[in-house]
Amino acid sequence: MENVKTLYVSGYKSFEIGVFQDNDPKISVIKNILKREITTFLEEGLEWVLVSGNLGTELWAAEAVAELKNDYPELQLGVIYPFKDFGSNWNEKNQASLAKVERLADYVNSVSHQPYQSPAQLKLHTRFLLEHSGGCLLIYDKEYPGKTQYFLKDAEKFSERFPYEIRLITMDDLQNSVDE
Numbered sequence: 001m002e003n004v005k006t007l008y009v010s011g012y013k014s015f016e017i018g019v020f021q022d023n024d025p026k027i028s029v030i031k032n033i034l035k036r037e038i039t040t041f042l043e044e045g046l047e048w049v050l051v052s053g054n055l056g057t058e059l060w061a062a063e064a065v066a067e068l069k070n071d072y073p074e075l076q077l078g079v080i081y082p083f084k085d086f087g088s089n090w091n092e093k094n095q096a097s098l099a100k101v102e103r104l105a106d107y108v109n110s111v112s113h114q115p116y117q118s119p120a121q122l123k124l125h126t127r128f129l130l131e132h133s134g135g136c137l138l139i140y141d142k143e144y145p146g147k148t149q150y151f152l153k154d155a156e157k158f159s160e161r162f163p164y165e166i167r168l169i170t171m172d173d174l175q176n177s178v179d180e
Helices: 025-043 056-067 092-104 119-131 148-161 171-179
Strands: 006-011 048-051 076-083 108-110 135-139 167-171
Touching: 006 025, 006 056, 006 148, 006 167, 025 056, 025 135, 025 171, 048 056, 048 092, 056 076, 056 092, 076 092, 076 119, 108 119, 119 148, 135 148, 148 167
Parallel strands: 006 048, 006 135, 048 076, 076 108, 135 167
Antiparallel strands: none
């Protein structure tokens, strides 16, 4: 498989893994494993990390990328929302988290330039991410279903026709990284 230049990072939303406080120790475990995995991609030629702005894994990934930029200043972060005004109905704390990620990003845009209208916008967003990245890094375990399963299914189908790397970080991987 050719080197991944653009990597989409996603996974569980905070509530799916029981993270409700910014000081939850799970966050540093997740950020550390994300940094380790993204560094591996960087050593193979990674240039961009994309996230969609979802609470949880994607926001922590953006923070991890910001930290990695100290050692890899060429690394770029893109936030690609599915639709205009994404997150505008969130509470103040979550909107502040999203605004922080936008400040960390090198590029911010949305696939649909309309506010949310239908699930078709989410399908277009997934297609855009698959066509504009060479792989994905997902904190996801098939034994613990969550919303990421929908992207993973589409990515698996996509990878049958196009070179597309799918790397999963499972619950065991997270547990093992704590034990190291």
